[in-house]
Amino acid sequence: MRPLGRLTVVVLSLTAVLVGALPASAHEERPAQFPDGTGTVPTYRAFPAPDHLVVCGPDSAQRIAALPEDARVRNESLLPECGFSSIQDAVDAVRTKDSTIYVLPGVYTEDQYADYRPTGECAQLQSQTDRGFVGTLTDGLGNGSGSGDAVAISYADQLRCPHNLNMIAILGDRTPDDDSIACDSALCGLQLEGTGASPGDVLIDNKFRKLNAIRADRAGGIVFRNFTVQQAEFNSLYVIETDGFLVQQVVARANDEYGFLAFASDHGLFEHNEAYYNGDSGIYPGSASDINGSSTEFTPKRYAVEIRHNRLHDNTLGYSGTAGNSVWAHDNLIWHNATGIATDSVFPGHPGLPQDHARFSHNRIWANNENYYTRYVDTGVCDRPMKERGYLEGTVCPSVPVPVGTGVLIAGGNYDSVDNNRIYDNWRNGTMQFWVPAPLRDDYDPAHLYDTSHDDHYTDNTMGVTPDGKRQPNGLDFWWDDEGAGNCWEGNSSAYGAPTHNATLGLPTCASGGSAFTPGAPVKDSGFLTCTQYNRDHPPGCDWFDSPRSPDGREG
Numbered sequence: 362m363r364p365l366g367r368l369t370v371v372v373l374s375l376t377a378v379l380v381g382a383l384p385a386s387a388h389e390e391r392p393a394q395f396p397d398g399t400g401t402v403p404t405y406r407a408f409p410a411p412d413h414l415v416v417c418g419p420d421s422a423q424r425i426a427a428l429p430e431d432a433r434v435r436n437e438s439l440l441p442e443c444g445f446s447s448i449q450d451a452v453d454a455v456r457t458k459d460s461t462i463y464v465l466p467g468v469y470t471e472d473q474y475a476d477y478r479p480t481g482e483c484a485q486l487q488s489q490t491d492r493g494f495v496g497t498l499t500d501g502l503g504n505g506s507g508s509g510d511a512v513a514i515s516y517a518d519q520l521r522c523p524h525n526l527n528m529i530a531i532l533g534d535r536t537p538d539d540d541s542i543a544c545d546s547a548l549c550g551l552q553l554e555g556t557g558a559s560p561g562d563v564l565i566d567n568k569f570r571k572l573n574a575i576r577a578d579r580a581g582g583i584v585f586r587n588f589t590v591q592q593a594e595f596n597s598l599y600v601i602e603t604d605g606f607l608v609q610q611v612v613a614r615a616n617d618e619y620g621f622l623a624f625a626s627d628h629g630l631f632e633h634n635e636a637y638y639n640g641d642s643g644i645y646p647g648s649a650s651d652i653n654g655s656s657t658e659f660t661p662k663r664y665a666v667e668i669r670h671n672r673l674h675d676n677t678l679g680y681s682g683t684a685g686n687s688v689w690a691h692d693n694l695i696w697h698n699a700t701g702i703a704t705d706s707v708f709p710g711h712p713g714l715p716q717d718h719a720r721f722s723h724n725r726i727w728a729n730n731e732n733y734y735t736r737y738v739d740t741g742v743c744d745r746p747m748k749e750r751g752y753l754e755g756t757v758c759p760s761v762p763v764p765v766g767t768g769v770l771i772a773g774g775n776y777d778s779v780d781n782n783r784i785y786d787n788w789r790n791g792t793m794q795f796w797v798p799a800p801l802r803d804d805y806d807p808a809h810l811y812d813t814s815h816d817d818h819y820t821d822n823t824m825g826v827t828p829d830g831k832r833q834p835n836g837l838d839f840w841w842d843d844e845g846a847g848n849c850w851e852g853n854s855s856a857y858g859a860p861t862h863n864a865t866l867g868l869p870t871c872a873s874g875g876s877a878f879t880p881g882a883p884v885k886d887s888g889f890l891t892c893t894q895y896n897r898d899h900p901p902g903c904d905w906f907d908s909p910r911s912p913d914g915r916e917g
Contacts, residue, residue, distance in 0.1 A: 824838040
């Protein structure tokens with residue numbers, strides 16, 4: 362147990378007041394549990410897959426004729442097999458595990474399901490949680506009206522009413538009353554693949570009519586590949602309670618909240634994807650299976666979700682993960698967001714809190730200075746109905762408060778590694794770390810008050826220098842609120858010569874065992890606590906939503 366200092370009573374009192382004023386979590390989830398961990402990351406099945414169905418659109422033949430030769434020949438061989446004009450109809454027709462659905466070039470709007478309005482018992486569903494839903498609770502027509510649609514219904518209710526919230530629903534557990542969340546149907550191992558020459562040849566467009574464009578729920582072994590999906594009130598692509606998933610060469614864009622969201626899932630891999638124009642983050646592995654949560658070793662036993670070789674840009678956050686446990690994000694390009702990477706223990710209702718054992722390595726994280734708060738919130742653009750905000754033209758409506766101009770943010774994480782990254786041209790901070798009091802996640806046990814952030818390591822990062830050796834400094838290389846034990850910084854280089862920082866007593870090295878526990882600097886933490894009250898305004902005393910100035914005089 363971390364020691365409690367004189368600050369305890371003050372912090373408990375302050376956070377109790379703030380929790381009442383805080384917006385709820387950036388999204389609402391049903392109570393979820395982790396898979397049993399017996400799954401594996403699925404392998405892509407190369408063309409032609411033996412058991413497959415084919416979906417095509419009215420102009421697929423015309424689009425195929427314009428493809429490069431290899432893609433054209435492949436698609437011409439599939440066109441005579443086309444049996445469906447709807448992706449959902451093909452999903453519903455799957456009868457064999459490890460099947461593949463080939464989607465031929467075209468635009469798919471799934472009108473029958475996207476325009477579905479619940480009736481009867483489906484219209485009476487109630488949310489499983491009493492916490493509110495911030496920002497995107499809508500009337501199902503992209504108007505953001507807050508009509509009261511249930512957004513965290515049970516799995517059994519998802520199965521009974523799959524299109525209350527989802528345009529395309531892939532629900533793998535057909536016996537939800539057996540106390541198992543494992544996939545047990547013909548949809549296990551499903552592969553949904555666009556057959557174009559690039560992801561843009563197959564477009565799945567939700568047009569802000571459903572909360573999720575595609576939902577994969579308890580769908581172990583699912584593979585998504587080579588298409589573009591866009592304009593969801595919540596997520597373009599949502600994977601939940603799933604053991605084993607692969608998302609590869611998919612573009613997720615122009616969503617009110619997330620491009621790709623995985624929740625309470627294990628054995629997942631995101632690779633070679635792109636996400637942009639999303640109001641929360643491009644990729645969000647929230648509540649990844651907490652397989653290392655009981656470990657006090659810095660090196661994890663294994664990772665639950667791997668995120669590699671993705672392009673994450675022009676979002677509020679490139680990557681984020683409340684309770685993003687046991688995640689390894691590496692070799693990604695992350696630029697032109699408000700904040701590049703964030704992992705946290707801030708929001709309640711996420712299994713696996715507090716966050717632990719993530720690794721961010723060998724990423725290029727630069728120029729994350731986009732101020733969507735002043736550009737689109739303060740000007741009233743984000744008050745318009747979703748369809749009128751111009752998401753496809755680049756509008757981003759932030760759904761969470763983040764410090765504009767920050768490369769990497771750890772807001773209440775333990776045993777995290779930030780190593781071997783190139784972090785430059787982030788005008789506020791290269792990295793930022795602060796403690797999150799447990800009451801912010803509805804945990805009022807005094808023994809847990811100081812249970813974040815500890816044993817985080819920042820090693821061998823190149824700060825403020827571009828890949829071709831040009832000097833583009835961060836505003837400050839390392840920002841820390843002085844709280845926590847075992848935190849360390851070692852082997853980092855900087856455009857400033859020695860890395861810059863705001864640590865009161867200097868940055869402790871890893872060789873020395875890292876920091877000794879202190880409760881942090883109240884003057885630093887009070888600023889964070891004030892900023893968490895953001896609700897489309899600028900809280901007094903918070904500068905997160907002010908555009909930072911370039912440290913070397915360049916224009917934005």
